[in-house]
Amino acid sequence: xxxxxxxxxxxxxxxxxxxxxxxxxxxxxxxGMMLPFARGNGAAxxxxxxxxxxxxxxxxWLVIGAGFVFxxxxxxxxxxxxxIYLPFLxxxxxxxxxxxxxxxxxxxxxxxxxxxxxxACGSYLVTGLGLYFLGTILQGLPFVGPGKLxxxxxxxxxxxxxxxxxxxxxxxxxxGATYALRQDPAEARLKGxxxxxxxxxxxxxxxxxxxxxxxxxxATKPLAMAxxxxxxxxxxxxxxxLRRKGWxxxxxxxxxxGLWLLILASLYPxxxxxxxxxxxxxxxxxxxxxxxxxxxxxxxxxxxVPIIIAYSYFTYRVFRRPGKRIQNSxxxxxx
Amino acid sequence: QFGVxxxxxxxxxxxxxxxxxxxxxxxxxxxxxxxxxxxxxxVFLVKVLGLIFVAGVATGLLMPFSIGANWAxxxxxxxxxxxxLISVEAITAFALESAFISILLFGxxxxxxxxxxxxxxxxxxxxxxxxxWIVAANSWLQTPAGYAxxxxxxxxxxxxQAIFNHSTLIRFAHVVTAxxxxxxxxxxxxxxxxxxxxxxxxxxxxxxxxALPIALAAALAQPLIGHFHIMEVLEHNPEKDxxxxxxxxxxxxxxxxxxxxxxAKNQVIHFAVGAPYVLSLLESGDPMGRVKGLExxxxxxxxxxNVIFTTFHLMIMLGMAMIAVAVFxxxxxxxxxxxxxxxxxxxxxxxxxxxYLANEIGWIGAEIGRQPWLxxxxxxxxxxxxxxxxxxxxxxxxxGILLVYTAITVMTFVSVRKxxxxxxx
Ligand code: HDD
Ligand code: HEM
Ligand code: HEM
Numbered sequence: 205x206x207x208x209x210x211x212x213x214x215x216x217x218x219x220x221x222x223x224x225x226x227x228x229x230x231x232x233x234x235x236g237m238m239l240p241f242a243r244g245n246g247a248a249x250x251x252x253x254x255x256x257x258x259x260x261x262x263x264x265w266l267v268i269g270a271g272f273v274f275x276x277x278x279x280x281x282x283x284x285x286x287x288i289y290l291p292f293l294x295x296x297x298x299x300x301x302x303x304x305x306x307x308x309x310x311x312x313x314x315x316x317x318x319x320x321x322x323x324a325c326g327s328y329l330v331t332g333l334g335l336y337f338l339g340t341i342l343q344g345l346p347f348v349g350p351g352k353l354x355x356x357x358x359x360x361x362x363x364x365x366x367x368x369x370x371x372x373x374x375x376x377x378x379x380g381a382t383y384a385l386r387q388d389p390a391e392a393r394l395k396g397x398x399x400x401x402x403x404x405x406x407x408x409x410x411x412x413x414x415x416x417x418x419x420x421x422x423a424t425k426p427l428a429m430a431x432x433x434x435x436x437x438x439x440x441x442x443x444x445x446l447r448r449k450g451w452x453x454x455x456x457x458x459x460x461x462g463l464w465l466l467i468l469a470s471l472y473p474x475x476x477x478x479x480x481x482x483x484x485x486x487x488x489x490x491x492x493x494x495x496x497x498x499x500x501x502x503x504x505x506x507x508x509v510p511i512i513i514a515y516s517y518f519t520y521r522v523f524r525r526p527g528k529r530i531q532n533s534x535x536x537x538x539x
Numbered sequence: 540q541f542g543v544x545x546x547x548x549x550x551x552x553x554x555x556x557x558x559x560x561x562x563x564x565x566x567x568x569x570x571x572x573x574x575x576x577x578x579x580x581x582v583f584l585v586k587v588l589g590l591i592f593v594a595g596v597a598t599g600l601l602m603p604f605s606i607g608a609n610w611a612x613x614x615x616x617x618x619x620x621x622x623x624l625i626s627v628e629a630i631t632a633f634a635l636e637s638a639f640i641s642i643l644l645f646g647x648x649x650x651x652x653x654x655x656x657x658x659x660x661x662x663x664x665x666x667x668x669x670x671x672w673i674v675a676a677n678s679w680l681q682t683p684a685g686y687a688x689x690x691x692x693x694x695x696x697x698x699x700q701a702i703f704n705h706s707t708l709i710r711f712a713h714v715v716t717a718x719x720x721x722x723x724x725x726x727x728x729x730x731x732x733x734x735x736x737x738x739x740x741x742x743x744x745x746x747x748x749x750a751l752p753i754a755l756a757a758a759l760a761q762p763l764i765g766h767f768h769i770m771e772v773l774e775h776n777p778e779k780d781x782x783x784x785x786x787x788x789x790x791x792x793x794x795x796x797x798x799x800x801x802x803a804k805n806q807v808i809h810f811a812v813g814a815p816y817v818l819s820l821l822e823s824g825d826p827m828g829r830v831k832g833l834e835x836x837x838x839x840x841x842x843x844x845n846v847i848f849t850t851f852h853l854m855i856m857l858g859m860a861m862i863a864v865a866v867f868x869x870x871x872x873x874x875x876x877x878x879x880x881x882x883x884x885x886x887x888x889x890x891x892x893x894x895y896l897a898n899e900i901g902w903i904g905a906e907i908g909r910q911p912w913l914x915x916x917x918x919x920x921x922x923x924x925x926x927x928x929x930x931x932x933x934x935x936x937x938x939g940i941l942l943v944y945t946a947i948t949v950m951t952f953v954s955v956r957k958x959x960x961x962x963x964x
Contacts (some may be wrong), residue, residue, distance in 0.1 A: 257641035264633045271629040275622030300597040307593040441617045497623045522649050
């Protein structure tokens with residue numbers, strides 16, 4: 205088979221990894237971002253206990269995705285990191301903060317509140333910046349020549365990524381909230397989530413409007429239409445199914461899926477589009493690694509993804525006995 | 540920058556490798572005998588592992604990206620191989636490890652002892668797989684194989700040659716043994732700490748009884764593996780070997796130096812102490828065999844002799860010291876006198892840093908010994924590190940990374956210490 209097949213295959217695989225990351229780690233991040241607003245004794249710790257065994261495994265999808273980008277499109281990683289190094293470090297810093305803070309929030313009980321706030325900061329950093337980068341990429345990067353990105357920070361500020369990032373944060377929090385609802389459908393939480401739905405509705409309108417306004421050529425592709433439709437379906441379904449256990453979360457998964465279809469439709473077949481200079485864009489074909497590497501990545505990816513999903517599913521099952529709250533290994537480092 | 544962050548990162552994964560070994564041992568014992576103190580030992584070690592693991596993840600997240608950022612040209616050039624290895628590492632090892640460590644950390648009450656044991660084994664496998672891939676990537680830089688160069692970049696031609704390049708297996712053996720040594724000294728130190736204070740004695744006795752022999756075995760294996768490692772270095776990176784041994788001029792019947800202060804400018808080793816003919820014997824099997832000196836290689840291909848001669852010999856001295864410590868401990872344990880030797884028990888916890896030092900020094904020597912090459916014989920470091928970032932950004936990021944990494948290390952150290960002081964209950 206020819207190289208195009210492998211290029212496209214690996215590209216789709218990478219999109220799949222980032223999709224799984226946002227689907228799974230999305231609710232961890234959403235819960236992280238809800239922590240400052242948790243009222244009442246032990247509410248925040250309760251929220252953390254829903255994600256404690258999972259966030260690390262979910263985060264691995266990001267590491268896998270990044271690894272595959274490095275392997276399959278090495279030029280992309282070099283170019284991007286060269287241009288947005290500091291903000292990017294900040295994003296990684298957010299992941300580091302979240303990891304350490306979640307872990308210590310159940311060991312260092314004396315400062316639990318502080319650790320929850322740190323975990324929230326980390327989650328906002330990761331979500332906000334990650335979406336901002338994605339938005340910038342979708343809109344097109346400020347290339348100043350073939351293979352050269354602008355070094356001037358002002359060139360990276362524009363309306364679409366800002367809107368995308370803000371609206372996206374709401375979508376992610378909704379994802380976390382419905383996940384919490386699925387784990388523990390308490391009455392107070394139902395009410396709060398119901399109210400938050402209006403924010404989700406607002407964010408969705410902004411998102412769709414922004415897409416049409418800034419990326420019109422993309423928004424009208426059939427795949428994009430399907431994605432947008434799925435997204436709207438998820439938003440409305442989420443409201444209707446609010447009181448049916450687990451269903452709001454499932455609809456929220458539709459949101460995320462729809463969004464990624466939109467993203468895929470807007471991007472393909474370009475990896476890094478150039479703003480206003482389409483001829484400088486990095487396409488799947490022009491940025492990819494040699495065939496031999498692509499082959500290995502595709503084979504390994506296709507073989508292992510089902511296996512990983514299978515054993516991850518097993519661990520989720522282990523921690524989903526009804527009615528029981530997840531106990532962490534239950535020690536504190538206080539004397 | 541990358542050197543510092545990976546140097547810190549490295550502390551945690553080796554601890555993970557060592558700890559998972561012990562967790563598997565004690566889970567197996569518990570599964571077989573179903574009695575204390577095996578279970579509480581494992582419970583305790585899992586707690587330590589939790590703290591170490593999260594620090595390993597937190598410090599590791601940055602690693603692949605900092606390769607991309609600091610060596611943009613290098614990563615584009617060699618991404619076809621290194622990127623492939625790192626992707627495979629993430630998808631085979633990280634995923635496995637982090638999925639099942641959730642069961643180790645949170646699931647003891649939720650799964651049967653057998654499934655729990657299986658999870659421990661899978662975490663052990665995942666951690667070692669991860670070490671394997673990263674060592675393979677690093678070894679490829681030292682002894683590249685299975686590649687061709689097309690259109691100004693590296694193209695993978697033979698996967699298994701690239702993975703199992705000339706130094707992967709021997710380096711992996713050396714690194715894993717080094718990690719187990721670190722785990723053994725850590726657990727032995729913990730056990731000795733309790734024994735010396737007469738706390739948790741049943742627990743500590745069993746732990747020590749397993750940790751010390753493992754420490755001994757690993758410490759004894761290390762020079763042997765190291766010897767084969769240096770033979771591989773001799774064959775594939777000969778100038779590095781000459782620098783390790785401090786041989787400037789080719790000679791017959793070269794001495795094995797144990798100590799000395801190298802002086803690359805004047806090409807001599809001051810205060811050299813060593814065993815005559817032994818190096819020739821080790822390297823060629825003949826006491827009068829010829830050993831190539833650095834003079835036979837072009838000066839611009841010399842690694843920084845002073846640094847790597849020193850680090851190499853420090854590593855070996857540390858190795859010898861650890862053998863001494865472990866032999867003494869095991870012999871005394873055999874004679875059932877160990878618990879009377881309070882000074883030894885008090886000393887052991889202070890020796891926990893030894894294997895860590897040897898690990899760090901070993902890597903630094905191996906990495907600096909690769910200079911001036913980034914990929915041995917293929918790309919020089921100066922060519923690969925085409926850093927496009929302005930200086931202030933580099934300084935800011937360096938300061939930030941240093942701060943965060945130091946904070947993580949200190950936090951982890953303090954918490955593990957508190958956990959140990961608090962004890963297994
Ligand atoms: C991907 C492979 C890889 C791996 C697994 C490691 N390194 Fe490395 N290291 C490099 C790839 C590399 C490199 C990218 O090739 C560097 C950067 C510049 C250079 O000269 O080599 C390097 C440089 C480098 C330097 C600076 C050398 C100099 O500037 O002269 C140090 C001190 C270390 N490393 C230390 C380590 C330690 C302690 C490691 C243990 C975990 C380690 N490296 C693993
Ligand atoms: C270029 C060098 C390296 C890179 C890019 C790198 C990258 C990473 C990353 C991204 C993680 C976090 C994964 C997660 O989210 O779970 C990690 C963890 C880990 N790394 Fe590294 N690493 C490097 C060097 C090493 C070395 C030299 C070893 C061991 C010999 C090693 C062994 C591990 C292990 C066992 C883990 C799992 C986390 C833990 O157990 O603490 N790594 N590494
Ligand atoms: C006592 C005799 C020892 C010998 C003869 C020996 C030999 C070697 C050699 C030849 C290398 C260089 C590999 C290269 O440049 O490519 C090396 C590297 C290394 N050593 Fe040792 N070693 C010994 C003890 C130890 C001990 C006790 C530890 C740690 C506890 C250790 C940890 C390391 C590490 C982490 C590396 C870097 C990774 C590698 O290249 O394998 N060594 N050793």
